[in-house]
Amino acid sequence: MCGIVGYTGIQNAAPVLLEGLRKLEYRGYDSAGMAVVQDGRIAVSKVTGRIAGLVEKTEDGRLLPGTTGVGHTRWATHGAPTEPNAHPHTSNDGRFAVVHNGIIENYMELREELTRKGYHFESETDTEVVVHLVEMYYKGNLKQAVMRTSARLQGSYALGIVCADEPGKIFAVREASPLILGIGIGENYFASDVTALVAYTRNAIYLEDGEFAELTPDGIQVYDCAGRPIQKKISRITWDIQAAEKGGYDHFMLKEIMEQPRAVKATMAPRIKGSDIVLDDVDIDLKQINKIVITACGSAYYAGCAAKYAIEKLCRIPVLTELASELRYSDPLIDGHTLLIVLSQSGETADTIAAMRECKSRGAKTLAVVNVVGSTIAKTADWCLYTWAGPEIAVATTKGYTTQLTVLYLFALYAARKLETIDDAAYRKLLTSLKALPKLLQQALDMNPNITQLAKKYHCAYSMFFIGRNTDYAVALEGALKMKEISYIHAESYAAGELKHGTIALIHEGQPVIALCCNDSITEKTMSNIVEVKARGAEVLAVAFKDNQKIVSLADDMIFIPKVNTLFSAAVEIVPLQILAYHVAKENGCDIDKPKNLAKSVTVE
Ligand code: F6R
Numbered sequence: 001m002c003g004i005v006g007y008t009g010i011q012n013a014a015p016v017l018l019e020g021l022r023k024l025e026y027r028g029y030d031s032a033g034m035a036v037v038q039d040g041r042i043a044v045s046k047v048t049g050r051i052a053g054l055v056e057k058t059e060d061g062r063l064l065p066g067t068t069g070v071g072h073t074r075w076a077t078h079g080a081p082t083e084p085n086a087h088p089h090t091s092n093d094g095r096f097a098v099v100h101n102g103i104i105e106n107y108m109e110l111r112e113e114l115t116r117k118g119y120h121f122e123s124e125t126d127t128e129v130v131v132h133l134v135e136m137y138y139k140g141n142l143k144q145a146v147m148r149t150s151a152r153l154q155g156s157y158a159l160g161i162v163c164a165d166e167p168g169k170i171f172a173v174r175e176a177s178p179l180i181l182g183i184g185i186g187e188n189y190f191a192s193d194v195t196a197l198v199a200y201t202r203n204a205i206y207l208e209d210g211e212f213a214e215l216t217p218d219g220i221q222v223y224d225c226a227g228r229p230i231q232k233k234i235s236r237i238t239w240d241i242q243a244a245e246k247g248g249y250d251h252f253m254l255k256e257i258m259e260q261p262r263a264v265k266a267t268m269a270p271r272i273k274g275s276d277i278v279l280d281d282v283d284i285d286l287k288q289i290n291k292i293v294i295t296a297c298g299s300a301y302y303a304g305c306a307a308k309y310a311i312e313k314l315c316r317i318p319v320l321t322e323l324a325s326e327l328r329y330s331d332p333l334i335d336g337h338t339l340l341i342v343l344s345q346s347g348e349t350a351d352t353i354a355a356m357r358e359c360k361s362r363g364a365k366t367l368a369v370v371n372v373v374g375s376t377i378a379k380t381a382d383w384c385l386y387t388w389a390g391p392e393i394a395v396a397t398t399k400g401y402t403t404q405l406t407v408l409y410l411f412a413l414y415a416a417r418k419l420e421t422i423d424d425a426a427y428r429k430l431l432t433s434l435k436a437l438p439k440l441l442q443q444a445l446d447m448n449p450n451i452t453q454l455a456k457k458y459h460c461a462y463s464m465f466f467i468g469r470n471t472d473y474a475v476a477l478e479g480a481l482k483m484k485e486i487s488y489i490h491a492e493s494y495a496a497g498e499l500k501h502g503t504i505a506l507i508h509e510g511q512p513v514i515a516l517c518c519n520d521s522i523t524e525k526t527m528s529n530i531v532e533v534k535a536r537g538a539e540v541l542a543v544a545f546k547d548n549q550k551i552v553s554l555a556d557d558m559i560f561i562p563k564v565n566t567l568f569s570a571a572v573e574i575v576p577l578q579i580l581a582y583h584v585a586k587e588n589g590c591d592i593d594k595p596k597n598l599a600k601s602v603t604v605e
Contacts, residue, residue, distance in 0.1 A: 001075040002087070002101040003027035003598045004179075006160040006170045009217045013069035020196035020604050021051045021071045023244055026252075026593065026600040027101075027192060030085035033098035037167045038066030040577040046298050048084040063079075065215070068168050069472025070160035072099040075599035078107070079124030089128045090136035092120055095164045098134065100127040101192055102156035102177035103604050106278050110152065126155075133162060134212070137222045147227050148211060148525035156350070156603060160190060174207040177603055178348050178375060181205040181213055181220055183234065188215045193372070194237050195244040195391050195603075198580045202237045206374040217323025230517050236373065250591045253394035257578050258445060263399040264571065265438040267406045272435065275428060277414040281584070282383045284365060289339045292319045293364070295327050296356045297602065298564035299397045299478055300404060304343055305409030306474035313567060314416035324355035325605075336363035341408070344368070345392055345400035346601040347375020354605070356380060370406045371400055385411070393584070394593045395600045398484050398578050401440035403477060405571045409434055412567075431566035437572070441564040442520070444575040447546070451576060454541065454557055455583030461512045463490035465533075467527050468516030468578075469497060473518050475570045477574020485554040486595050487585035491560040509537035514577070517544040517551055518561060518569045530554050543573060 003024025007016040011068060011389035015409035017034050024417060025032075031045035032054045043064050056480045058064050072087035079085035088097040104110070107126035110133065115121065119132040129569050130149060137148040142163045150159075156176035163169065172179055172190040182189035182204055182471035184196035190213070194204060209214060210225040222232045249255035271278055292311060294304035302321055308319040321427050322330070324342075334340065340359045344352050347370040356377065360366055368381035371389050378384040387403035413430055416422045422430070458464070464483060480491035494503055496515070507513070513533050517523045527550065534554070545563050552558055559576045561569075585592050 001077060001601065001603050002027050002156060003192045003196070004070065004101050004158055004270050005192070006070045006172060006190040006215065007187065008068040008170050008183060008215050009166055009189065010067060012061060013067055014058055014064040016200070017069055017071035017110065018051065018055055018061050019199060020191055021073050021111060023196040024192055025051050025073050026395055028072055029594050030071050030076050030081035031083070031537060032071070032073045033086045033088050034064060034069055034071040035088035035090065035162060036064040037162050037164055037321055037518050038064070038067035040164055040167070041061045041569045042090060042094060042164050043090055044090055044097060045353045046083050048086065058517055068170060068587060069098045070097060070162055070170065073159060076184065077103060078126045079554045080157050084394070085123045086127050087127060089123060089125065089131045091131045091567040093135060096131050096134050097162050098136070098159045098394045099128065100130060101158045104129060104153055104157060106153070112504065114184040117189050130159060132153040138163070138325060139413070142152035142166045142169060142171060143214060143227065150212065150225070151173070157191060157478055167381065171212060172207070173212040175209050176376065176564060179207045181215065183220060184340045186217050188220050189413065190215060190519050192241060195393070196470065198237055198241050198244060200237055200535035204235050204237050205232045205368050206235060210211065234511050241390050251394065251582070253396055253582055253592050255397060256392055256394055256398045257575070257582065258391070260399045260402050260575065261438040261445070263389040263403050263444040264406045264441055268410060268437065271410055272431070275431060277417070277431070279411065279414055281386055282367065282385065283410055284383065285366065288337055289317060289365070292317050292339045292341060292479035293319060293332070293359070294319060294321045294341045294343065295324045295352065295401060297324050297349050297351055299401045299481060300343040300345060302478040302481065303404040303408065303475060304341070305341040305402050306471060307405055307412065307476070309471050310409055311415070311565040314422055315410045315419055318420045322355070324349070325351040332359060334359045334362040334364045336365070338364040340364040340366045342366060342368045342377055342381060343404050344377045345371045345397055345404070346455070346459065347372045347377040348603050350603050353377055354379065362482040369404050371403070373481065394509065395595055395598050396482060401574065402571045406437065409568050409571070429566065430567070434569060440562045440572045441575055447562065448559050448576050448579065451559065451579045452583050454559070455580060455587050457557070458512050458541070458585035459584045460488070461489055463492070463510055464512045465503070465516060466491060466493040466498065466514045466518070467496040467526070468514065469495060470519050471566060471570050472519045472526065475563050475573045475577070477506045478516070478518070478574055482581035483584065486592050486599065488580055488596070489584065489588055496526045499529055503517055504532065507533050507536040507538050513538040513540050515540055515542045515555065517542055517548065519565065519566050523548070527554060543576060
């Protein structure tokens, strides 16, 4: 939930740390801080609020000279976003500083123990126990102190630790929280995510759980949890710097919405060879699978809800969609004949990881669909299909969602062919429809210049309803989430047929209802629901195919999408809803890329 970064080398560390923190700010943005080792002491600067405040307070880092340091941007879990609770945390003797991403689950007992031993706590955080443990265990050897400290910690943690007595040295520790090392020349780095590293190096080492690293300007040594040196593979970072910048757009979210045709193409094209779909190294024995369970959180879960229709329809295998936070505690009926599909943009969502581990322990075969290369979910699954969307920085996902759908559509078609549940002609026809998606997404982006006007009309709404049936309902779920998380307007999604079982009582004069009507087989039914809500005064904004004249005559306002095969329509249909949410949020003056109370990567339960 937080971002951490570290630098040791020849330059002043603070400007490098600030640059890294800017890139990591999407991970948490309620407070920030840096600690730099200088002249045998550690200087710390912290602010509440954004990185910009830290830039100002340290005069672009100039007030914190020194060539080794660690930085942090926080999404508060333990304790309010105050300066004392901001990281880095320092030891009572001021000789050590620690930054942390994750949660120390046994911090209460450690805090009691350390308090009894005379250590004084300045914050309410779980993290502070770490720095006092390091001080307690330090007997002139930081590596030993770090190992003894790690052995006492339960939970998830990526740590960066510096010591005034060992200048030029940083220890970086990983347990169930992402941590990547960047290799430079005469300088080395660590960060929670490669976006903070790409400006400096393309050579990276992905730490595994239980490993820790010693960084000096001259090199990086990785150790296993027993302190034995280990050789690690150096990976090449393929994301470029521009991908992590706004590129002329006002917001990352808008840039990422616009990137969707390209991202979907990048995800799909390498996997279609002639008339074959080639899914990397996936060699699932599909004939042994009698049930598919899709699990994820938030938008990723909604991508699963939308793709369920395509997989069931094409493969004739029952597909259950389960929220990861529920699945993990549900004593799930899963066995060796279950294929668990795990969706996650970040690959680090705590509930999703836990659900996957629970199902794996019951014998499920696991297929991950992940964007961040080398992430925990990617590594834990039996097979991984990456969504080649590039870095997604805006907290609200857009291209993450559409590329997840793309992979699932590819999978549905691939599996149907393997299982022989569709004939060759149907397969070829569907493959042609699938290949058209990037072009159709581009059309969906281009064909609604009126959305800015619609946003001006709807931005004052107190609440909105998103209704639809079947695949349209799945899109309604994601459309409503986009609207509420960035515009702060209450939005609810309803299976249109459910309205009259209670919710229609809430429809009143002027109530906005967004009606999704892009599923030909059932549009007539949704149109009846439009008539019903209109009869009670609702203001209806319908989303439909360009040629649907009947809806034009019913609805107050229209958004059009190009004609697309119903099985794959969700990927196209969501695009104008993303744009609508974006412009409504803009009208309302919201912080679109960093909505309040949220963080990009939810690495806590
Ligand atoms: C909403 C959003 C979240 C994520 C969810 C899962 O716009 O981004 O709902 O979809 O937190 O995150 P990942 O996909 O990283 O597991």
